[in-house]
Amino acid sequence: MSSSNLFRATVNEYLEGLPQPVQSKLYEAPATCLSIFRLLPPMTKFYIMTMLFNEKPVALRDMDKWCKPGSRKLQFESLKRLKALHLIKEDNTGTHIRLNSTFRQNFRDCLTGSQAANAFGNLCTTPDKHKVDAAFLDTFASQKWETILHFMVGTESTVTPSTSVLSLLKLGGLMEGPGTNPNNLKITNSGFQFLLQDVNAQIWTLLLQYLNLTQDLHMDPVDVLNFIFILGSLELGKSYTVSSLSATQVSMLADLKDYGLVYQRNGNSSRFYPTRLATTLTSDSAALKSPSVALDQALEGAENQAVNTSATPSSQQGTIIIETNFKMYAYTNSPLEIAVLNLFVHLKTRFANMVCGQITRESIRNALYNGITADQIIKFLETHAHPQMRLLAKEKLDKKIEFDASHNINTAGGAPQSQAARDGAVAQHKLELLPPTVVDQIKLWQLELDRIQTFDGYLFKDFSNQQEYDVLSSYASEVGVLIWSDKVRRKFFVTQQGVSQVVDFANRKLQRTR
Structure with missing residues (x-):
């Protein structure tokens, strides 16, 4: 499971574990209903949309006809999730279900634009004297978040995060050590796994620990969750008034500023700005996507981007090249990115803008002992692959598709190639950014340690x-x-x-x- 899907599953598990009265209060906020819907799996969303504008209860036997027999597992998981969130309710006979009335009304209001004017925060009507734009917010969020990650990997001369951040790192099991002295804290196995996740998953990991502290901090968990979900629906680059927030939400601003989720010029400022880390919390859009500023832009469209082979990779492109002999080259000078690569690569040489290393059995085993999985390593390398590797993989894929399509024509007696035949050839292959020998060997090295699996x-x-x-x-x-x-x-x-x-x-x- 990718880290993106993993964090969604973790957030959903937290919501499912809440008492029913808390869940019911959450559904009174339209922004929360929209955010919860965004976090649900596709089939669960399908069931909600099917019942949303249907005033009558739906028969369970009819729902069985909505999916193929091979999708029973997805159907079972979807209905189980809806029941755990109390989004559906069975009638007395157990043969019909209907959508939670409060959730249905507020979610319908979101979709039709009938929600209250302040359901998604109040925009500031007066211009800010101090210029704040999306670029400034991205830089601010990157610096705040990188401060946390630099501290975790032990980068020299790094700024120490705030006390609240250190408490969350320790509470979440990402770091451990006696007392509260930052010099005594060391990264744990869970912390190593944390570093290889995408930024959204990392943010939610800390936010869930923050939610676990709400009772100790005498904060209303509904207020806290509603504010987090509202942030995920706000507009990047716009300022919002503090006066419309509750006392609990106002007290959260200082903590969220430490995580890089919001920007506020000072504690007395009457406005705040959500950063990209906040606005992408519940969406499919990527946040900063990497543990360094060098990878702070989404890699969408990289496969179709023209690449100058003689140019040095820009800061908005992937940086890693891997050869079939397991040698790795990373065009980066970021201490943080180098520290993350050092978790599973044996680094040998460092230049001004590049590091060279080798993926070995020992380096992968060290990563596995630290709790990092083979899939996480492969996903990290694919996400940060150099554009040249993407271009080469695309060329190889096109050749395979053309070969299969021409082979189908020959076997069909020279019949013209149909679109269906080409689509079938495309479905048989996938884009291989990394050399297959490297991917297979990393998985084999993990299998050496995973000889026995236990299940309850x-x-x-x-x-x-x-x-x-x-x-x-x-x-x-x-x-x-x-x-x-x-x-x-x-x-x-x-x-x-x-x-x-x-x-x-x-x-x-x-x-x-x-």
Whole structure:
């Protein structure tokens, strides 16, 4: 799972764990309803949109017809999530469901523009005497966030973050050490994993720890969550009035400024500005996308961008080149980016604007021992690949597609190439930014350490006949909770989370057949 999807799952798990009264109060804010919807998986969004403008309850048997049999797992997870968030409610018979009325009304208001004027904050009507634009806010956010990351990797002469930030790093298990002295804090295994995540995931990691502190700080968790979700819906480069905020939200501004989420000239200022780190919290847009200012722009369109082979990479492009012999070249002079690369690369030479190194079994193993996974390393290298690697990968992909398309023409007796045939050839291949030998070897080095996996769950056995076993095991496989099965001995093992679903299905199905 990518770090982007991982942070969304983590945020959703936090929301699902909230008491129902807290969830109900959250749904009273239109901005919160919109943000929660943005964080949900695609199929869950589909179910919400289907019921949003439907005044009548929806029959569960009709919902089964909305997805293919192979998507039962996604359907099960979507309905489970909606129930945990109390966004849907079953009727007394358990055959029909309807959308939470408060959520439906406020979310509909968002979509139709009928929400209250201040639902997404109050814009300042008077111009600011001190010029603040998007470029200034990006620089401010980058400096604040890089201060935290530099401190974590132990960069020399780095500025020490505020006390509140250090507390969150320690509370979240990202750093450890006795007392509150910054010199005593050291990065943990979780901290190493944290460094390789994208910025959105890193921000949410700290914000979730901040939310866990709300009771100790005597802050209303609903107020805190609503403000975080409102920030995700504000406009970059615009200023908003402080007077429209609650006392809890005003007290949050100083902390959020330390994280780089908001800019406020001083504590008494009557206005604040959300930064890009805040406005992308609940969207699919990228924030700064890297642990350094050199990678502070999204890499969208890099594959189609013209590249001058003789030019030095600009600060808005990827920097890493990897050869099939596992040698790595990174065009960067950022101490932070070099420190992150040093987590899984054996660095050998450093020049003014470039570092050279080698990916080795020992360097990858050191990263694995620190809790970093092979997928995280591969994702990091792909995200920060040099434009030349992207261009080369695109050329290779085009050649493969053309070869497969011409092969299909030959086998079809010289028939003209159809768009469907070409689309099929495209679907068979994917863009390989990194050499396949490097990707496969990194995964193999991880498999050397992951020889045994353990799962918590329940074993089903002692079936009266083969039909009962086949029905239940097939259902468990469809909803994605089946871990192991043995058809000969009529036994299968399901996850701890999926056992109740299988038992309920067994009670309904087997009673009907007997």
